Amino acid sequence: xxxxxxxxxxxxxxxxxxxQYTLELTAIAAAGGLFFGTLLALARLSSIHAxxxxxxxxxxxxxxxxxxxxxxxxFFLVPLILQAITGATRPPQVGAERTAIITFIxxxxxxxxxxxxxxxxxIPRGQIFSSYALGLTYSQTMRLVILxxxxxxxxxxxxxxxxxxxxxxxxxxxxxxxxxVGAAAKVAQRDSKLVEMYLFVAxxxxxxxxxxxxxxKQLQQKIAVIR
Amino acid sequence: MPMxxxxxxxxxxxxxxxxxxxxxKVEKGEVxxxxxxxxxxxxxxIKCVNALEPFQQGEIIVNGQSVGDKTTNLPRLRSQIGMVFxxxxxxxxMTVLENLNLAQVKVLGRGADEAAEKSQMLLKRVGMLxxxxxxxxQLSGGQQxxxxxxxxxxxxxxxxxxxxxxxxxDPEMINEVLDVMVELAHEGMTMMCVTHEMGxxxxxxxxxxxxxxxxxxEDATKDEFFGTPRxxxxxxxxxxxxxx
Amino acid sequence: MNYNWNxxxxxxxxxxxxxxxxxxxxxxxxxxxxxxxxxxLIAMIVGxxxxxxxxxxxxxxxxFGHAWVELFRNIPLLVQMFLWxxxxxxxxxxLKRWMVNTDPVYxxxxxxxxxxxxxxxxxxxxxxxxxxxxLPRGQRLAGSALGLxxxxxxxxxxxxxxxxxxxxxxxxxxxxxxxxxxxxLTIGLAELTFRARELGEYTFSFFEAFTAATMVYVIISMSAxxxxxxxxxxVAVPGxxxxxxxxx
Numbered sequence: 019x020x021x022x023x024x025x026x027x028x029x030x031x032x033x034x035x036x037x038q039y040t041l042e043l044t045a046i047a048a049a050g051g052l053f054f055g056t057l058l059a060l061a062r063l064s065s066i067h068a069x070x071x072x073x074x075x076x077x078x079x080x081x082x083x084x085x086x087x088x089x090x091x092x093f094f095l096v097p098l099i100l101q102a103i104t105g106a107t108r109p110p111q112v113g114a115e116r117t118a119i120i121t122f123i124x125x126x127x128x129x130x131x132x133x134x135x136x137x138x139x140x141i142p143r144g145q146i147f148s149s150y151a152l153g154l155t156y157s158q159t160m161r162l163v164i165l166x167x168x169x170x171x172x173x174x175x176x177x178x179x180x181x182x183x184x185x186x187x188x189x190x191x192x193x194x195x196x197x198x199v200g201a202a203a204k205v206a207q208r209d210s211k212l213v214e215m216y217l218f219v220a221x222x223x224x225x226x227x228x229x230x231x232x233x234x235k236q237l238q239q240k241i242a243v244i245r
Numbered sequence: 246m247p248m249x250x251x252x253x254x255x256x257x258x259x260x261x262x263x264x265x266x267x268x269x270k271v272e273k274g275e276v277x278x279x280x281x282x283x284x285x286x287x288x289x290x291i292k293c294v295n296a297l298e299p300f301q302q303g304e305i306i307v308n309g310q311s312v313g314d315k316t317t318n319l320p321r322l323r324s325q326i327g328m329v330f331x332x333x334x335x336x337x338x339m340t341v342l343e344n345l346n347l348a349q350v351k352v353l354g355r356g357a358d359e360a361a362e363k364s365q366m367l368l369k370r371v372g373m374l375x376x377x378x379x380x381x382x383q384l385s386g387g388q389q390x391x392x393x394x395x396x397x398x399x400x401x402x403x404x405x406x407x408x409x410x411x412x413x414x415d416p417e418m419i420n421e422v423l424d425v426m427v428e429l430a431h432e433g434m435t436m437m438c439v440t441h442e443m444g445x446x447x448x449x450x451x452x453x454x455x456x457x458x459x460x461x462x463e464d465a466t467k468d469e470f471f472g473t474p475r476x477x478x479x480x481x482x483x484x485x486x487x488x489x
Numbered sequence: 490m491n492y493n494w495n496x497x498x499x500x501x502x503x504x505x506x507x508x509x510x511x512x513x514x515x516x517x518x519x520x521x522x523x524x525x526x527x528x529x530l531i532a533m534i535v536g537x538x539x540x541x542x543x544x545x546x547x548x549x550x551x552x553f554g555h556a557w558v559e560l561f562r563n564i565p566l567l568v569q570m571f572l573w574x575x576x577x578x579x580x581x582x583x584l585k586r587w588m589v590n591t592d593p594v595y596x597x598x599x600x601x602x603x604x605x606x607x608x609x610x611x612x613x614x615x616x617x618x619x620x621x622x623x624l625p626r627g628q629r630l631a632g633s634a635l636g637l638x639x640x641x642x643x644x645x646x647x648x649x650x651x652x653x654x655x656x657x658x659x660x661x662x663x664x665x666x667x668x669x670x671x672x673x674l675t676i677g678l679a680e681l682t683f684r685a686r687e688l689g690e691y692t693f694s695f696f697e698a699f700t701a702a703t704m705v706y707v708i709i710s711m712s713a714x715x716x717x718x719x720x721x722x723x724v725a726v727p728g729x730x731x732x733x734x735x736x737x
Contacts, residue, residue, distance in 0.1 A: 086674065223565055380729070
C-alpha cells in the first residue's frame with residue numbers, strides 16, 4: 019500500500035478548524051464541568067437530605083450510562099428544553115456543536131463532582147471547625163478555606179480527568195459534529211484515505227496526551243514534595 | 246567444610262556501602278547469633294545467604310555451592326535453607342496447612358498426601374496442629390511465627406535463617422517462639438539468627454557476631470562475647486540492651 | 490414540553506417485518522453483552538500479564554509493559570476503534586480478505602472485541618501493578634526463600650492476593666468496558682445504543698427508546714456491581730479485613 023502524505027498536508031487547514039473546536043469544547047466543558055461538579059459535590063455533602071439524594075441520583079445516573087447514549091439524549095432533549103424555556107412554537111435549531119458543549123458540561127459535572135467530593139473529604143474536619151470558630155459563614159468557609167485546598171490537592175486528578183475529557187470529546191462524531199476526528203473522518207471518507215487520516219489523528223492525540231500526562235506526573239511529584 | 250561461609254562480602258545500595266568486607270562462617274550444627282544496632286547491616290547479611298539480596302563483591306558458599314555464581318540454581322539452593330521473617334510473611338490467602346504444603350509440592354515435588362503428612366507432623370511439633378485449617382489472619386503473631394518456622398522446616402532444610410523473628414511480636418508472645426527455636430537448637434539444627442534476644446543467645450548460641458555500620462566488629466564464642474567484648478562499640482551496645 | 494408519549498411503540502412491528510421493536514432492543518443488548526464478555530476476557534488475561542511485567546526486576550519487560558499502557562491510554566477509544574476496523578486490516582492482507590468476504594457483523598465484532606479488550610487491558614494492567622506493589626515486599630522474599638521460582642511466586646503468592654485487593658477498581662473497569670462497548674456503533678455494530686437510536690429514528694419515539702436503553706444500562710451496571718460484590722465475598726480471606734476493602 020502507498021502512504022499519501024500530501025492528503026494530510028492539503029487537509030491541514032480543515033483539520034485545524036476541527037482541532038480548534040476540540041480544544042474549545044474541552045476547555046468549556048472542563049471549566050463548566052468543574053463549576054457544576056463542585057456545586058454537585060457540595061450538594062452531595064450537604065446536610066439537606068433531599069439535596070443529597072438528587073445530586074447523588076444525577077451523578078450515579080450519568081456515570082452508569084455510556085457517553086454515546088448521553089450525547090444522543092442531549093441531542094434530542096436540548097431543543098425540547100430550549101423550546102420549553104423560550105416558549106417557541108417549534109424546537110429551535112441548536113446545531114451539533116453547541117449541543118455537544120452543553121452535553122459535555124453536564125456529563126463532566128458528574129465526574130468532576132466525584133473528584134471534588136473526594137478532595138473536600140480529604141480536608142480534616144478541624145479546618146471547618148476552626149473556620150466556624152473564627153465566625154466565617156458556610157459559604158465563606160467553603161469558598162475561602164475548604165475548596166481552595168480541595169482544588170489544590172486534587173489538581174493532578176482534575177488534570178488527568180481533563181486529558182480523558184479531551185479524548186472523549188471525539189465522540190461528538192456520533193452526532194456528526196466537526197471536531198478534530200470529525201474533520202478527519204470527513205476528509206477520509208471523501209478521498210478514501212482512511213489509513214492516512216486515522217493514523218495521523220492517532221499520532222496527534224498520542225503525542226499530545228502522552229506529553230500532557232507526563233507533565234501532570236511531574237506536577238504530582240512537585241506537589242508531593244511541597245507537602 | 247563449613248555449612249555457610251562468607252568471604253570478604255561487600256555490598257552497596259547505590260553509593261552507600263551496607264556490607265564491608267564481611268568474613269565469617271557457620272559450621273554444621275552451630276547456632277550463630279548476629280546482633281547489632283539497627284541499620285548495621287545484619288538483616289542484609291543474612292538475606293545474602295539465600296540470595297534474597299544480591300552482593301557485589303566477595304563470595305558466599307552454602308554447603309559447597311557458591312551463592313553468587315550465575316550457574317547456581319537459586320530456587321534449589323533456597324529450598325534447602327529455611328527462612329523465618331520478622332513479619333512472618335505467611336501467605337494470607339492460604340490456610341496454615343496450605344502454607345506448609347505449597348513449596349513441598351511445587352518445589353520439592355512431593356505428593357499431596359506426603360506433604361500434608363509432613364506438614365501435620367511439624368504443626369504438631371510447634372503446637373499448631375489444631376489451627377491447621379485456619380487462615381493466618383485468624384492467628385496471633387506468636388502463632389503465625391510458629392507456623393512460619395514449621396513452614397521452613399517442612400522443606401527439610403540443612404540450615405535455618407532467622408531474621409529478627411521476635412521483634413514484631415507483643416512481649417507476651419516472644420517466649421512461645423523462642424521456645425520452639427531453643428528446641429530446634431538442641432536438636433542440632435544449623436541456625437543463623439539475627440536477634441536482640443540476648444537470653445536466647447546465652448542459652449543456645451555457640452557464637453555471637455556483632456555488627457556495626459556494615460562491618461563485623463566482633464566474632465566470638467558466646468562466653469568470650471558476654472565475658473569481655475573486645476570492642477568498645479560492642480560493650481556500649483551490650484550495656485544498652487542488657488539494661489532492659 | 491410538548492411530547493407525545495408512546496410507550497406502546499415497543500410492541501409495534503419493525504419496518505424489516507417479523508420482529509417487534511422490543512425484540513430489536515434485546516438483540517442489541519445481546520451484542521452489547523457478547524462484545525463485553527469477550528473483550529473482558531481479553532482484558533483480564535492481557536492486563537494480568539502486562540501488569541505483572543511492569544513489576545519485574547528486569548528492565549526490558551517492564552519497559553514493554555509501560556509502553557503498552559501508554560499506547561492504549563493516550564489515543565481516544567473512538568480513534569482506536571477506527572484503527573482496528575479501517576486501518577489495521579489494510580496492513581494484514583489475509584485479514585482484509587476475510588473481512589471483505591465474511592458477514593460484516595463478524596468483522597465488526599472482531600474489531601470491537603480487540604479494540605475494547607486491549608484498551609481495557611492497559612487499564613487493568615495498571616490496577617494489577619498497583620495491587621502487586623501494595624503487597625509487602627516480604628511476601629515476594631518469602632516465596633523466593635521457599636525456593637519458588639519467580640513465576641511460581643507470582644502464580645501462587647502475589648497474584649492471588651493482588652487480584653483480591655483490586656476487586657473494587659476491577660468492578661469499575663468492568664462497568665467502563667460495558668459502557669464503552671457502545672462506541673462499537675461507530676463501526677456499525679448493532680449493539681444496544683445503536684438499536685435505541687435506530688428505534689428513535691424509525692418511530693420518532695426517541696424519549697421512549699433512550700429511556701429503555703438507559704434503564705437497561707442501569708440494570709446491567711447494578712448487576713455487575715452485585716456480581717463483583719458476590720465474588721469479593723466468595724474470595725474474601727478469613728481474618729483479613731483489608732482484603733478487597735481498598736476502594737473508597
